[in-house]
Amino acid sequence: MTADFTSTALTLAAVPVCSVITLSTTRGMRYLLAASDQRPVIRAAWRIRRTWRRTAMRVGLAHTEPIKPHAPVGTPGSGRRTLVPAIRVHRETWGVRIDAYTVGRLGVEEFEAAADHLANAWRVPLVRVEQHRPGVVRIRALLRDPLTQPTTFTEQAAGEGDPLLWVPGIDADGQPVTLRSSGVSGVVVAGLAGYGKTSLLNARFCALAPSPAVQFVLIDGKGGPDYDELFARAWLHAKDDLEQVSDILATIHRLMTQRQKAIRSALGVKNMWHLGPSATWPLVVVVVDEAHTFFNESKGGDAQSKRRDALAREIVRLVEELVRKGRNVGIQVVLATQKATGDAIPTKIRDNCQVAISFAQRTSEAATAALGSDISEHPHAHPRRLQDAAYIGVASMVAEGRPGFTLVRTPYVADQDAERIAAATAHLVTDPLALLAGHPTAA
Ligand SMILES: Nc1ncnc2c1ncn2[C@@H]1O[C@H](COP(=O)(O)OP(=O)(O)O)[C@@H](O)[C@H]1O
Ligand SMILES: [Mg+2]
Structure with a gap:
């Protein structure tokens, strides 16, 4: 021709x-x-x-x-x-x-x-x-570039509380993008500081908070006030206190093992996702912001450093098991971190996460650590391209039903919106361990 x-x-x-x-x-x-x-x-x-x-x-x-x-x-x-x-x-x-x-x-x-x-x-x-x-x-x-036009969070666009649906934002043509949520036990959200990781986590929180089929655990490694108002809608919560975080993760781990024992009698299936989450068997979303805070060992020789290192090792072990084994029983860990390289997030945790999202990155190595080596074959969705301030709130990810990587404009969640939603849905908090009462969970 x-x-x-x-x-x-x-x-x-x-x-x-x-x-x-x-x-x-x-x-x-x-x-x-x-x-x-x-x-x-x-x-x-x-x-x-x-x-x-x-x-x-x-x-x-x-x-x-x-x-x-x-x-x-x-x-x-x-x-x-x-x-x-x-x-x-x-x-x-x-x-x-x-x-x-x-x-x-x-x-x-x-x-x-x-x-x-x-x-x-x-x-x-x-x-x-x-x-x-x-x-x-x-x-x-x-x-x-339409991706440079900021958007704000609305409950309708986010999927109205459906835990099976994750709509992180819109693509360059303004079309909604969906991410896999069903059957996911681990999510990594990476990106330079100030590019929208916490806002993305808030959007996910706001989208799911109205659902009685979801319980939250909120852990903020930054230790600041970012999550204070959201704690009202959390089953468990902590800031950057290693001991407290280790205890909370041990509780979630106990929930996982008890659910493993109870699932057949309670649900009649071996995989909760075959039925989907419900108010009596809620999806437990464990958000760990600035997750690298908890994984690093100082290797110091003094007693205090040794104690901290032992806690960090225990936290790594618990998170790794939750990500590796929590899928069938409905536990989903979302880790946000500035760097996804092995020194920040142990690779045995990172590489078991089924979903990866990256905001701007400075280097190819950082982008590859977050998204895998395939990202180098998709230069137009590469997180290095997102370093301009116009791309705050834009992330690269593998979207459902789309080849390669997709750049997604995520909506900004105003603090007052997240606070309002947390307060309005606080009555939905229940203890998922207590919901197992009556089912065979004893060792
Ligand atoms: N999706 C977004 N759209 C527009 N601006 C955003 C978006 N997400 C974040 N921002 C802006 O960037 C700032 C930092 O966002 P934040 O989510 O706290 O970043 P990170 O957690 O990656 O450090 C916010 O205070 C807000 O001003
Ligand atoms: Mg943050």
């Missing part, structure tokens, strides 16, 4: 807009009638169409082949021809959508690799690429 996209666009780039408009009445009218924030999009669409063949060849999105593959060299018609992918150009609110029809060995990977060069050629801040369907690569030239 021929690749030459014959653009009927006018010679625009170098001439003032007014002279362009006189050149084409319909286009000119459309341009004049467009809202002022849409005019740059229209101009970019024109420019992209008009310069496509030249741009494609310059950024390496061209395929050459012999015109007559079997003709002897030197005979008439034995030369080579250059094909560039045909495109269709559409305008969208945030920029221009280009569907490119693959040709030869030019596929989504080659377009990904050329994305930054396309952004330069088109003079747009961002170009995103995805495989739309077999044979079609979808390119978005974004004049403004």
